Amino acid sequence: MIKVLVLSMFLISSVLSAKEHKETERLSYKASLSLLKSIHSDAIILGSGEKFVYVFLDPVCKHSRKFISLVSKNPKMLSKYQYGIFLYTIPRLKSTDVISAIYMSKNAQETLLEVMLQGSKQSSKGDQTTERKVGRITKVAEALDVRKRPYIFIQREQ
Amino acid sequence: MYYYTPDVNRYIKFILRYRAYIIFFTFFFTLFMTVMFTPKFLSSDELFWLKDSQQLEQTQSKKLSTYHLTKLTVRIDDTVKPFFDEEVHQSLSALHKEILALEGVEKVHSLFNNDFVENKKSDEESEMLTIINTGDMDTLRLQKLVKDLNNDYSNLVDDDFKTFNYFISGDKFIDISTLDIPGTYTYDQDGGAINWYFLGSFLLFLLLITFIIFNLLFRCKAAFYSAVLLITFTTALSFTTIVMVTGIETIHVSMIFITISITLVDFLYFYYRWHVSQYKVSRDNALVKMLNRNMMPAMWTSIITVLGLGSLLFIDSDIIKLLSLSVILASVLSYLLNLTFLPSFLSYYEVTYARVPYTKIGYLLTTRSLHYNKKFLFGFLGVVYLLLIVGGYMLYGKSNNFFKLNVKNEQMELKIPYKQIDLPFIQSIEKFSESLQERFEDEIDEVSSISTLIHNLNDSNSQTDELDEDALQQALFYIDLYDMSEKYFDENAVNIVINLSDINKVDLIEWLMNYEGIELYFVDNATLIGSAKYNKAIMLTSSILTALVIIGLIIGWIFQAGPMVFLGLTINAIPLVLFGTIVTILAIPLSIEMLIAMSISLGLASDATIHFAFKYFRFRYFGRTQKQTLAKIYFYSGIPVIIGSVMLIGVFLMLYFSQVESLKLIGLYSSILISLSLFTDLFIIPVILLLLDNSGKINFNRNKS
Numbered sequence: 001m002i003k004v005l006v007l008s009m010f011l012i013s014s015v016l017s018a019k020e021h022k023e024t025e026r027l028s029y030k031a032s033l034s035l036l037k038s039i040h041s042d043a044i045i046l047g048s049g050e051k052f053v054y055v056f057l058d059p060v061c062k063h064s065r066k067f068i069s070l071v072s073k074n075p076k077m078l079s080k081y082q083y084g085i086f087l088y089t090i091p092r093l094k095s096t097d098v099i100s101a102i103y104m105s106k107n108a109q110e111t112l113l114e115v116m117l118q119g120s121k122q123s124s125k126g127d128q129t130t131e132r133k134v135g136r137i138t139k140v141a142e143a144l145d146v147r148k149r150p151y152i153f154i155q156r157e158q
Numbered sequence: 159m160y161y162y163t164p165d166v167n168r169y170i171k172f173i174l175r176y177r178a179y180i181i182f183f184t185f186f187f188t189l190f191m192t193v194m195f196t197p198k199f200l201s202s203d204e205l206f207w208l209k210d211s212q213q214l215e216q217t218q219s220k221k222l223s224t225y226h227l228t229k230l231t232v233r234i235d236d237t238v239k240p241f242f243d244e245e246v247h248q249s250l251s252a253l254h255k256e257i258l259a260l261e262g263v264e265k266v267h268s269l270f271n272n273d274f275v276e277n278k279k280s281d282e283e284s285e286m287l288t289i290i291n292t293g294d295m296d297t298l299r300l301q302k303l304v305k306d307l308n309n310d311y312s313n314l315v316d317d318d319f320k321t322f323n324y325f326i327s328g329d330k331f332i333d334i335s336t337l338d339i340p341g342t343y344t345y346d347q348d349g350g351a352i353n354w355y356f357l358g359s360f361l362l363f364l365l366l367i368t369f370i371i372f373n374l375l376f377r378c379k380a381a382f383y384s385a386v387l388l389i390t391f392t393t394a395l396s397f398t399t400i401v402m403v404t405g406i407e408t409i410h411v412s413m414i415f416i417t418i419s420i421t422l423v424d425f426l427y428f429y430y431r432w433h434v435s436q437y438k439v440s441r442d443n444a445l446v447k448m449l450n451r452n453m454m455p456a457m458w459t460s461i462i463t464v465l466g467l468g469s470l471l472f473i474d475s476d477i478i479k480l481l482s483l484s485v486i487l488a489s490v491l492s493y494l495l496n497l498t499f500l501p502s503f504l505s506y507y508e509v510t511y512a513r514v515p516y517t518k519i520g521y522l523l524t525t526r527s528l529h530y531n532k533k534f535l536f537g538f539l540g541v542v543y544l545l546l547i548v549g550g551y552m553l554y555g556k557s558n559n560f561f562k563l564n565v566k567n568e569q570m571e572l573k574i575p576y577k578q579i580d581l582p583f584i585q586s587i588e589k590f591s592e593s594l595q596e597r598f599e600d601e602i603d604e605v606s607s608i609s610t611l612i613h614n615l616n617d618s619n620s621q622t623d624e625l626d627e628d629a630l631q632q633a634l635f636y637i638d639l640y641d642m643s644e645k646y647f648d649e650n651a652v653n654i655v656i657n658l659s660d661i662n663k664v665d666l667i668e669w670l671m672n673y674e675g676i677e678l679y680f681v682d683n684a685t686l687i688g689s690a691k692y693n694k695a696i697m698l699t700s701s702i703l704t705a706l707v708i709i710g711l712i713i714g715w716i717f718q719a720g721p722m723v724f725l726g727l728t729i730n731a732i733p734l735v736l737f738g739t740i741v742t743i744l745a746i747p748l749s750i751e752m753l754i755a756m757s758i759s760l761g762l763a764s765d766a767t768i769h770f771a772f773k774y775f776r777f778r779y780f781g782r783t784q785k786q787t788l789a790k791i792y793f794y795s796g797i798p799v800i801i802g803s804v805m806l807i808g809v810f811l812m813l814y815f816s817q818v819e820s821l822k823l824i825g826l827y828s829s830i831l832i833s834l835s836l837f838t839d840l841f842i843i844p845v846i847l848l849l850l851d852n853s854g855k856i857n858f859n860r861n862k863s
Contacts, residue, residue, distance in 0.1 A: 053635065061283075063285055063286035090283045149283060151621060152635065154628070
């Protein structure tokens, strides 16, 4: 009986918390873009298209990997869009060191693709610059209420 | 006029003197025309309708390409596999790829290549909107998906996984003969090319039957040879003249049957008279009788055809021009050849057995007609005119529900041009889909468009809520990411696919043509043909009704009697009205075959009316009693009409059992219409003539001095 009660309470709290997430008010497009532009220099750039897409992803997350795989292997996706990629960890995946290793590498874009597409193992403790970069990204991600990886934001055409 | 007997003695002398030259000239002139103006024959009516399609013009003006949309239905019965397993799944999936690889194929829509948006919102931090292609699913998952979403796939697979549809879009007719298709299949087009092997075999068979029938009836080889030569010359000259005069080189193969039918019956009036006239008189006198008894009524039948159908030549439609020209030329050319070639050719023959069997039928019919039931006649005519009024109301009423085109499990595709895919544009498509589904409810299944895809993507995207501009951009991004844009839109226009469940497509086309909220274009040929038929339906039927009225008026003028207008109109209208009733009840779609059959019927009915009435007036003018007159008209006109009609009904019924769809239809429609015409000729014309005679409304002796 107690088990049933505990389980019921757990389910109810899950439902309520889920509803709570939904009700979180989103930032306006303008405010979101302004925040993203403020960390534009921290983005790893991929592609050369006219449309700009900001993407938050975790290099270890399987869906983020699928996303990068679909984008990088499709010439149309690279010529039509340009991607500003922010590495934003999913805590349970413990990918902080992998993110630091990518940011600290000489060619972040190349390393990112090696890690995400070829499964190259990279790990490094971040230096201050990297931590500051990750910190800035985290701050913006929280402000934007980024819960999923990959998370995409498409800049409207001017 | 009917009381005048032309003196043809000098003409016969001339014919007898130059008969060999006349025969050779006819032969070489026909050969020359055939070489110079050879027509091309097609068995599909698609080209004819599309030429007249305003919708096609509009579609082409927008530079939107059109294509053929055909359906391949594959049935896996128990002899192949009792149930849908991995092996069947793989072979059907491989079939999809094989079709896609065929030359000319642009798209294939089947259960084995369908994009499915996974609706998997969760609290997981790692999550991405996923689109799965059903072609990548394993057998169990695919079956589960179809069961869960049955409404979305009912046009592609039936509930028990036995019947599968492949909708094939191509820039031409797709030849599927090289495919390895599991189970049994149906494929709904014949490519428009003529099966000359079948047609040749059929014509040979036809010649054999004609030979046997003519020998049994007339016991004279002249009947068969002269009929074959006359029909060949008239047919060849009719179509070569059409090519020469109009420049239209492509002729529908079924139109050959217009000239064959009209020429055969016209020939029989002449030949029969020549044949039976040898019973008591010499063979030269038989030629005189053949001409002076038939040249006047036959001339009037040609004049009626020219005037009745001639006005239709001014209508800007190749179909109407070809149909009316075929009837007019067949009538005029067969008349000319009956006056020149036929006497020249027959002059070489002599009939030793001038009797014709079954002529007693004429006496039987005479007795029956003399004791006609007035109430029954009026009742029948009342019903015919009531049906004519109902038909007119259905045709000219608020909505055209005279012609139907019932389809089941089909698709149609529309294109909507755009400058930018933005929210208002998507909303306008959404509104269109809603209005469409509200109007047609169960008659249509899913309406698949970029709007439905965007809504599906947005519903499954945990990053977005309501469909706003940002959500739209995300959906469009995912469409690019999963490489689906080609299926739903191109540079200038978006595609809308309407899955038709069980619907009268004419209603749908009418609704789409009148929908004002969006600029839409038909791109699949079946729908373009449907819209062309819808647009032409009223005009075509009006043309035939106008021809009926003109024929009635001319008959009235020929016999100088107002009531004869009623006779001409009624006799020609009866087969068409009864046929119209049958096709409306059975919801048979309008087709060129139907119009050809109607043209044949009109040609034959007007011929019979003139021949019957002409002889009736003539014999009554010369003082014969009603009984004697009826016996004579049944003997001299009724018997040739019976022989000709029975032969044509037989020929057309044989065509019904052919494998060529177009010939099958012309066979069915023509045999029905000729049967109705024969019924009208034998049972209605004489009775109405008697009725008018008894009423005293016509004066046969008006011109007696």
